[in-house]
Amino acid sequence: MDWPMSQRSQPADDELRRLAEPLLGRTAAYAFALLGNREDAEDAIQEALLKAYRGLARHDRSQGFKAWWFAIVRNCCRDLHRSRSRRAPTVAVDAADSPAGNQSAWEEAERRDILRSSIAQLSPAHREIIQLRYFGDCSYQEIATVLGIPNGTVMSRLHAARRALAAICEREPR
């Protein structure tokens, strides 16, 4: 997402609302994927909003808002994860985890569980790039900015992550 020149003089909260609000759904999915807990994901996003609000004026806008925003969210998730690392892990349960009876819904849920546990088995670097690409819906350029790596590395790492994930899914018992 770009920062139009005409919007640069907007008050920080208006500008933050305009830029961050459309990304909140994907941000939540990304934070949830990192933290595995909805409440923690919301806490991390709230903290990220405060940091973004404070830093908006100083930010180099040539980078694009989305990459900057996801970098903040990633840091907040890391901080929160570190601060709560001693807490017992909570298992995320949502309605979709308990399909109501029919065979295809069960198969779908089973497949989703395999995918979820396969992602968890990836190396941190591979897991991170999959989370940014799919849950954050980030482009290669945005991933490159968030992770501080070249575009070409994003391409090769993402491909390697997909290959690794396919191999793990294959091995997972059904």
Added chain:
Amino acid sequence: MKRVDPCELSALLDGELTLERAAEVRQAIADDPALRLEYEELTRLDDELQAHAREAVFQPRVEIPQRLRGPGPHVGWFVAPLIIMGLALRLLPLPIETGVEVAVVVGLVPYVLRRLLLASEQERRALANETAASPR
């Protein structure tokens, strides 16, 4: 045509290749069964991941921080004492330079005081706002 790097299959899937290169890679996929098989596997995995990620999207219960828009010190806080002093000085036998200096100082004092009071009030409210919005 340049040889197709397997990584480019991923890039094609993600729409990250130039139009020209995407056409070349598509052609290579059509010509090479091994590449086609790999591309199909990647596409299947990509579809599953996309669906999984879409299901994970939710609207978080968060608040976007609000800027505190307190009234700034009105220009009247500066101008009014200036005018009053200006009028008063006309009645006193002071040289004009001294009169202007006195008027500016006397005009600035209430303005600065008012500014400081507003700043501390805004800081206090910002702190309260931040505390209310901070993670549970």
